Amino acid sequence: MNMKLNMKKIVSLLLGCALAGTMLAGCGPTDDPHKSSGGKPLKLGMLTNMNISEQQQAELMKEAGKRGSFPVNMVYDITYYDNLNSMQMGLESKSIDEMSTYQCVSDYLLARNDKFAQTDFKQVKLEDGFCCAVREEDKELLEEMNKAISAMKDDGTLDKLVQEYIKDVKAGEEPHAVELEKAEGRRILKVAVTGDLPPIDLVLADGKPAGFNTAVLSEVGKRLQRNIEIVQVDSGARAAALSGKTVDVIFWAVIPEDKFNVRPKDFDLPKGAATTVPYYKDEIVHLAVKK
Amino acid sequence: MEKLYQIFIANDAWITICKGIGVTVEISLVSLLAGTLLGALICFFRMGKSRLLRLLATGYIALVRGCPVLMLLMLLFYGVLAQSGLSSVVVAIMAFSFHTAAHVAELLRSAIQATDYGQVEAARTLGFSRVQTFRLVTLPQMVQIARPVYQSTIVNLIQWTSVVGYVTITDLTRVIYNTASRTMQPMITMLGGMAIYIVMSYCVYGVFAWLEWRERREVEE
Structure with missing residues (x-):
């Protein structure tokens, strides 16, 4: 008898949970691709930004929509x-x-995982610049790096590297590892990589850092006459690694370059750091699970 | 199967994973040894007669046990010891040793308190020295009481080390993250990583079970 009563209780509890779950989860997508069920805003994943909260970021996009400089829907x-x-x-x-990411990262991901598809967000043409960050007091290094990157842009080296390490990488393949030139007597430049953003920054199966960033690094090292030492660090600890002088340079993904002025300049710059001129720009795209 | 092969085996990926396991085991083992010794010392101070040492030990335990190990690690590596020239592995071992020591100190104290003090008094009455009483009466009982919690502490320690990627160390978790990013298959890769951690944990449980079984057999014989 008791057993029967318990079973009854368990079944009604499970049914109750299922009903509540259905009510909370809603019943399927709406027609507007940028609104989820119940007219609520669409849930968007982004990589953490330093000086701005998620709510502030969403508010800025909303305001830009009101100004007419960003799709209001x-x-x-x-x-x-x-x-x-x-x-x-x-x-x-x-x-x-x-989820929000870059076009080249999206291409790399879609070639390996067929669960996702790109949304129509690409039409917005929001663009970010990729740069290096150094400590604010390392003015000499910043100047040298800016000079090197500008020279690489002028003589076409950067375009070649973009072609080789991003555009020409065949679907499903990985960019090859770059041999970093070492010479005796040169000063060491410690650079943090995360391996979190292929094909720009990744770690190969054999544990070697690779990708476009390492190719840029190799070239910068040659021009600065420095031996590059790569240090792998979790992306969340990049700013700490720079300020704690564990590394001299970190890669920083964003300097806002968008024509909509959605985000204030340097909103993602860690305090006490200065960024170089961007060495690469890429469009922001959104990915969703295929229906 | 092909996907699993591509993620975990192909292009020497398995060697990289093994290296990651090696780093995790190395940091865990050394931290466990150092942490246990330091923990025993702190426990001695905590239960000792000196009021100052007792206060210091209590403060240390409260501070370290209440602080997330990642914060402690980051504070040591990027702050206090940033300019010390110590390698990241050494700093990680120090951080985990400090953290483990606080837990071990409390674990030993509770184990000692759980033993029957009457037996100590009886041993002393029978003419045992303090060291003999501890070695022959308190220690064997303490070990029995502390064992289950100690093995959990070891397993916890292995799991705590998964944050060392924040201080430039490529351990098992970091290798798994890199693999997940490279292959863009995070779910499968994380499941694989989780399986490796579970195997490592069960190795610890296995060692303790074996020790227990051996002791039981000795008693029976």
Whole structure:
């Protein structure tokens, strides 16, 4: 008798949970691709930004929409992620509806994982610049790096590297590792890589750092007459590694370059750091799970 | 199967994973040894007669146990010891040793308090020295009581080390993250990483189970 009563209780509890879950989760997508069910903003995953909260970021996009400088129907509820892996898992588990990343990263991802597809966000043509960050007091290094990057732009070296390490990488393949030139007597320049943003920054199966950033580094090292020493660090600890003088240079993904002025300049710059001129620009795209 | 092969085996990926396991085991083992010794010392101070040492030990335990190990690690590596020239592995071992020591100190104290003090008094009455009483009466019981919690501490320690990627160390977790980014298959890769950590944990449980089984057999014989 008791057993029967317990079973009844368990079944009704399970049914209750299922009903509540259905009510909370809603019943399927709406027609507007940028609004989730119930007219709520679309849940968007982004990589963590330093000096701005998720709410502020969403508010800025909304305001830009009101100003007419950003599609007004694109209203987002933003969630920050520490790295691409966790953001991708968030998308797979449907904690978020879309994830924001770069075109080259999206191409790399879509060639390896057929669960996702790009959304129409690309039409917005929002662009970010990739740069290096050094400590604010390292003015000489900043100047040298700026000179080297500008010279690489002028003589076409950067275009060649973009072609070789980003554009020419065949779908499903990885960019090859770069041999960093070492010469005796040269000063060491310690650079942090994360391996979190292929094909720009990745670590190969044999544990060697590779990708476009290492190719840029190799060239910068030659021009600065420095021996480059690569240090792998978690992306969340890059700023600490720079300020704690564990490394001299970190890669920083964004200097806002968008024509919509959605985000204030340097909103993602760590305090006490200065960034070089961008060495690469890429469009921001959104990915969603295929329907 | 092909996907699993590509993620975990192909292009020497398995060697990189093994190296990651090696780093995790190295940091865990050395931290465990150092942490246990330091923990025993702190426990001695905590239960000792000197009021100052007792206060210091209590403060240390409260501070370190209440602080997330990642914060402690970051504070040591990027702050206090940033200019010391110590390698990241050494700093990580120090951080995990400090953290483990606080836990071990409390674990030993509770184990000692759980033993019957009457037996100590009886041993002393029978003419045992303090060292003999500890070695022959308190220690064997303490070990029995502390064992289950100690093995959990070891397993916890292995899991705590997964944050060393923040201080430029490529351990198992970091290798798994890199692999997940490279292959763009985070779910499968994380599941693989989780399986490796579970195997490592069960190796620890296995060692303790074996020790227990051996002791039981000796008693029976």
